[in-house]
Amino acid sequence: MPAETASETVSVTGWGRTAPSAARLIRPRSYEEAVGAVRGCGARGGIPRGLGRAYGDAAQNAGGAVFDMTGLDRVHAIDAADGTVLCDAGVSLHRLMEVLLPLGWFVPVTPGTRYVTVGGAIGADIHGKNHHGSGSFSRHVLSLELLTADGSVRTVGHGTPLFDATAGGMGLTGVILTATVRLQPVETTYMAVDTERASDLDDLMARLTATDHLYRYSVAWIDLLARGAATGRAVLTRGDHAPLAALPARARSAPLSFRPSRLPPAPAFVPEGLLTRRTVGLFNKVWYRKAPRARTGELQRLSAFFHPLDGVPHWNRVYGRSGFVQYQFVVGHGEEDALRRIVGRIARRRCPSFLAVLKRFGEADPGWLSFPRPGWTLALDIPAALPGLGAFLDELDEEVAAADGRVYLAKDSRLRPDLLTAMYPRVDDFRALRAELDPRGVFVSDLARRLSL
């Protein structure tokens, strides 16, 4: 019998805290409860949700059900010889790191936060600083179990059409219950990091193009408030897992310890307008100046290198009650001019953005709605209250679409629907598969409604 699962109606937003909608939040504690929740979710359907780190409305479902999958969080089996893990989709990457690092294994791909679930990582087909060499998360997923609209559980192997629809499919093909993931071996929990400054955007792109292949991980923080000759100045941090031999004697006794520290959370109420051009401009200037011109082989804790913001729980509150928008796009190699134009426009517009990141993507993975493709990706946070922001981002969309690029659905909260097909040419295949797999439209989200996915 499908078990009854407790549910309550709550207001739900993404990490950007914009566009709230109300849904019945259901937290299944077993696969049977998950099946029951999907079968009984009612006319307005349901959508799985992990730790709510998608910035926009991907894990919201107004008037329907939201399946909070973090209650299914068991790590079932670790093959410490081969380096694979079989776990529930509700397990966070943080938990995986706690379990796997002492055994000498690391997740194959991590975004800028550890607080995402494996299910969310597949649903958004996340990427990390190693995309240029390792691709997106789904490349390392050997198989998964998917609870589909008819209430059945299917084993979906890597490389099948259903897998490619699910990887990046934003939870709209079904609820991922478990996944088998191939891991990355590490000797220590330290990173050997090279830092250098780039004086402008062209310098930055030249450096990334010339030497990215020498590093497993690479990313550049970019100062989008710098103007004129300094437009696009940046700090590159690139590195790899430090080998045991690189550690000082003191650290060698526990090379695989993983105890990331956390500061107190951001306060629940933060006044609007803290992040202005002036404050953010000052922050950016200091951040750029304090970075070394060139430093090699610095040892950093893994969490400091990958997840600096995880140190401040609820950092998203600093944008006040209006919340913020994250804009991330990619344009292909050969479209450097488009990137220059967009960076120039953002700099001239003086968007107060202090968390802006530029990265060079490598080969794409086959997910139909998977975001990464070879080229340049820029991600920036902007307070949603900034006047005229909506129209400005629409203009950037035009540039991105004209350059054959796309914006990232896991971060989107405002894309104009008619640009979707240009950005994601396989969206029609996706819709067709959904029409067949889920004819009643059981799986639906605010994102899906907004963009007609």
Add this chain to the structure above:
Amino acid sequence: MKDAFGLPQSLLVLGGTSEIALATARRLIARRTRTVCLAGRPSPALESAAADLRALGADVRTVAFDALDPESHETVLGKVFAEGDIDLVLLAFGVLGDQAHDERDPVAAVRVAQTNYTGAVSSGLVAARALQSQGHGSLVVLSSVAGERARRANFIYGSSKAGLDAFAQGLGDALHGTGVHVMVVRPGFVRSKMTAGLAEAPLATTPEAVAAAVELGLRRRSETVWVPGVLRVVMSALRHVPRAVFRRLPV
């Protein structure tokens, strides 16, 4: 669905010939709105308003709706909501009446009250329930500064707007946490056909300015919007003026 900036994709206007509503619709169509339903009494003006919005690229239809016939609201609006989610309901119908005439013609005065207040109570409740069951959406109610404190010169209209305003505020509180956002808009004197021929009050504004304030309020998820904004201060001062003085004010 509304986007991160509160911009709706679908719009239902109750009072489809309201100049403020049409200015708002034009503004929203320029941004994200694709489907518009204009509800109002069937008339050439309603059809031509629809045609104007169609020319801007929206998918527009009209629906026969009469604020004075609350019995029909459930059916009429139910049908609109059954065809798809409505992201924004703009409750814009209202009549000004003719104070001097209506004071001598109580039936005419009651028509003002019924249109502006009881018509809004019934259609507002129907819309609120539909929005609540879809779990998202905004209900924007066009109130008026005239409802803030009744004036000798137009207390029949003013009292109807006072009732509407209080109703909408209470509804907003009732819907808090349901995903539905209720926003009360209090414009001052708006230059439009409704006020044509009247002496202009200080701080007069335009339908376009009200539309801009509505868009801003949607982005901020405001609960109360004054147009122009300075009226918030002016009216909070006026509210505390003693009756004996207020009565004599040339407002």
